[in-house]
Amino acid sequence: MMALLSSWACILIVCFSLSLGEAANLSDLYPPLWEESPGQFSEYRVENGKYIINPWIYPERMGMYKILLTQTARYFEKFGPENENNILWGLPLQHGWQYKSGRLADPSQRTDCGYESGDRLCISVDSWWADMNYFLCAVPFLAAVDSGIMGISSDQVTLLPPPKDEMKFCVNVSACQSSISTAMRKWNIFYKHLQSPFSSFEDLLKYLWDAHTQSLHDVSERFDHRLEYYSKPEADFERTWFVDVKYIGALRLPTTLIRIHELQKGLPPRMLVKGDRIPFISDFSQRQNIFLFVLNLVGDVNNWTGSLSLTIWNYFMKTQNAREKTLEFIETILEKFNSTSPK
Known part of the structure; x- marks a missing residue:
């Protein structure tokens, strides 16, 4: 059991400890439409003294992240x-x-929301990914407003609800504090430590991942029914991704710009469809096939052990020294892997 756990754990970290590389221009690494998205509150509509944001339009949701990254930049100056x-x-x-x-x-394909042939910038409320992501956007954003980091008061911003299932989503600070209180509290703890001059980078990673995993945990069951819209390979990938995030969180992967940009080169570039067989998907790169294979392996081991593997993983990842040594060990393996890979 321990040998198996050690093997797949090492493979997992290989996937999430990709070489940082060097970017000639950091702006080349930004997500799609970053430059076109709002970068300050004044770029959103204002009604009755409140900023109105529609998180069901891609640039408007991305703009929330852009403001968050801008407003928190000063706290990360000491790290680079x-x-x-x-x-x-x-x-x-x-x-x-x-x-x-x-x-x-829209995975149900009942609307043209999100499709190239239709409304490409639309975010569908029927998308499992979009719904889960909502709580990794709205909650950290509104918690930052509540913490005072954003420079506006808690009652000065509201998010528009989706066209259906409105009650599943909180749209302002007070509503999120009521409906997803634990996650909001953990994001507030993160921002409290972010503003402290005594917090280390490792401290901040701990509080970030605590808040991140809590946000997903608190809402996952709300959107299980969305999985029925997807092919079996894609639905399985979504379930596996939800499990794997718990392992990544325990490792406290540094979610910096270059590292995550490199990491995402292994993610599937399209939806998985019927007939896709991992790791033999012909239009995926070798890296993407291997990445998906390892994600599945971690999920399978988690299921086989009844989450015992996660308990053991959490135990071994408790100390900073263990996490650092594990990353150093795997990065050594990765370097050798890269040096032997065909060009």
């Missing part, structure tokens, strides 16, 4: 230049991949 080491980059980059890969479109 150009805001590259802002660990909130993982959120907009993930959303950008969802958009680019077609995962924000």
Whole structure:
């Protein structure tokens, strides 16, 4: 059991400890339509003294991330230049991949929401990815407003609800504090430590991942029924992704700009469809096939052990030294893997 756990755990970290590389221009790594998205509150509509944001339009939701990254940049200056080491980059980059890969479109195909032939910038409320992502956008954004980081008061911004299932989504600070209170509290704890001059990078990663995983945990059951819209390979991938995030969170993967940009090169560039057999999907790169294979392996081991593997993983990842040594070990393996890979 321990040998198996050790093997797949190492493979998991290989996938999530990709080489950082060097970017000639950090702006080349930004998510799709980053430059076109709002970068300040004044770019949104104002009604009765409130900023009105429609998170069901891709640029408007991405703009929420852009403002968040801008307003928190000063707290990450001590960790590196150009805001590259802002660990909130993982959120907009993930959303950008969802958009680019077609995962924000209407999976039921009853509308043209999100499709190239229809309303490409529309985010469908029937999309499992879009719904889960909502709580990794609205909650950290509104918690930042509540913490005072955003420079406006808690009652100065509201989000528009989706065209259906409105009660499943909170649209302002007070509503989120009522309906998803634990996650909001953990995001507030993260921002409290972010504003402290004594918090280390490792401290911030801990509180970020605590808030991130809690946000998904609190709402996952609300959207299980969305999975019926997808092919079996895609639905299985969604379930596996939800499980794997728990392992990544325990590792406290640094969600910086360059690292996450490199990581996402292994993610599937399109929706999985009937007939896709991992790791033999012909129009996916070797890296993407291997990445999906490992994600499935982690999910399978988690299911086989009844989450015992996650308990063991959490135990071994408790200390900073263990996490650092594990990353160092895997990065050594990765370097050898890269040096032997065909060009």
